[in-house]
Amino acid sequence: MELEVRHLRALCAIADTGSVHKAARQLGMTQPSLTTQLRRIEQAVGGQLFTRERTGSRPTPLGRFLLCRARPLVAEMSALVSETRAAAGRSGGESLRIGSTGSPAVPGWLRRLRSRLPEADTTFHMDVRAHELLRMVASHQLDAVFVHEVEGTPLHVPDGVDLHVLVEREPQFVAISATHPAAERPVLSLQELARERWMVDPTADGEWTGLRRVFADAGISPRVVHGDNMAAADLVAAGEVVAPCQPTSPARPGWVVRPLLGDPLAVRLLLATPEPRPGTKPVIEPETLLGDLESAYREVAWASEPYRHWLLRHDDAASLPFSVVA
Incomplete structure (x- = not known):
């Protein structure tokens, strides 16, 4: 078995999350599949790369040695893919890269965006870690992300990211x-x-x-x-x-x-986009992204019977992106 970039990416994910289970979620795999892949990688390199403990998975000395070489390669490959996609966009094709921590409003949002930009290559990245999504916006790996900020635990917003409030306080x-x-x-x-x-x-x-x-x-x-x-x-x-x-x-x-x-x-619902850069124009303006997200959110809010009843009892909920009417 020869090691490929996807194998190195899997090893980095296990080390970063400290868990095969969490890494599998991040990579969009099942835990048994990632466990099998890790076992094959360890057989290929001839040694154990992680110790399995109650608190998670920790790199062995051999694992740390491999990770030191793997991380630069994974970073370079990610940068290569990102730069190639950007070059493809500049050469005529448009791409829109969206991310979210997860919400029933996301399918409707993507549907509206694809209808607005039918020729664009629209991709979606799901991650429960809001901080990771914000980092990807700051590094221009994603064009917009829909995240939530838990009340009392503010997010750390990196430089180069603009925030747009969808809902100031969602119960x-x-x-x-x-x-x-x-x-x-x-x-x-x-x-x-x-x-x-x-x-x-x-x-x-x-x-x-x-x-x-x-x-x-x-x-x-x-x-x-x-x-x-x-x-x-x-x-x-x-x-x-x-x-x-x-x-x-x-x-x-x-x-x-x-x-x-x-x-x-409660949480605060936020749309995050990169700060505009001189001489560049986004595929879609943040105001339009937010407008389509508001429309999608309104759709799922009224479709939820418990939430609809809550909204009708709280007709002073001015922080919501729509009027509360019967």
Whole structure:
């Protein structure tokens, strides 16, 4: 087996995230596939590259040696791809590179952008780490990203990035099993969920810190399970955990979404674009990107019954990008 750039990229992802599971998510692979790939790489180089510990995966001395050589190669290849795409854009073809931490509004946003620029090569990059997406905007690897900033845990915005506010304060709801005794109530309090197991994704920037702050303010200390959103969906439906969720979250079999009393948990929704550079013109202006995102967000907001009811009860929600009307 000969090592390829994709193998080096996988090794760097494992080292950077400290976990094969997290690296697989970042690379868009399944964990078993990445584990198999790592095993083959280790067989090819003739030694173990990572130690598997309870706290994650750590490079061995051999792994550190290989990573020192791999990182410059991966960086050079990424730069080569980015510069080649930019050159292709300058030669006549347009490209639009979009990223997001994830939202039900994203499909509608991409649909509007593709309709607006039917000839452009529009690509999408998903990452729960808002800081990584902002870094990619600053380095001109992405043209725009839609991210969220957890209240009380501000994002660190790198130089060269402009922020545009979509929603100043979006309340976060909670997903619980449809069989939960509280599922019939329209609004839930943190106190009545204090004995539940809560699931949170610790790799999503600010989410665990923000949730911990809300628990402390409420004077509760529930049990917490760490996991990703895909795992949460099945566990919530099974009644094993409850989980914070976006108010625009679509209905899923076996669970319901409810607002929290007093809206203690909230995020700010942001569009980030590169600062304009002299002599260059973006494929699409930030104002147009934001307008299409507002339209897509409005669509999913009104499609969500719990959020629609919340909006109608909060007709003074001036921070929303649309009028609240019946």
